[in-house]
Amino acid sequence: MDNNQTVEKLKAMRLNDMALLHNRHLKDSTISSFTIDEYIAILTDHEYENRQNRKVERLIKQANFRQSASIADINYTHHRDLDKNAFNRLTTLDFMLKKQNIILTGASGVGKSYLAQALGYQACLMQHKVLYFNTANLFNLLKSSKIDGTYQREIKKVLKCDLLILD
16 A cells, blocks of 8 residues: 555544654654554554643633633742642642532732632643633623523533633
């Protein structure tokens, strides 16, 4: 079988990343350095990892975060009065498995929104569906969706998410 046909068949089966890597190996003539099992494993791992990365990117985009928040970037300074151990326990997302709610409280400007979005971002990395809303915006969306007939669709979208963050 012709290598170009193989690449085209991989693309037809929507294995685009696998096709690109195979094509790159053909051009570099590095195929012969692998056994057949190793080569199939390399192609499969490459396709799988890229699909997982795209899924995480899609989940982050669909969550509609206002800012890019990361657990690694959280500042635990004294004036925030944030217990690092307690927050690290939250980052395991066990509260989601237990179907528990979390309320972040504190003075204005200490970063409650950032912390909530960091937890949401962590949930996306763990491949959970997350939605982030400003509470007033969510109510306005639901009110307008009743008018235009999309209320049930919006409610289903909220119900399907694994983590709902209301700010």
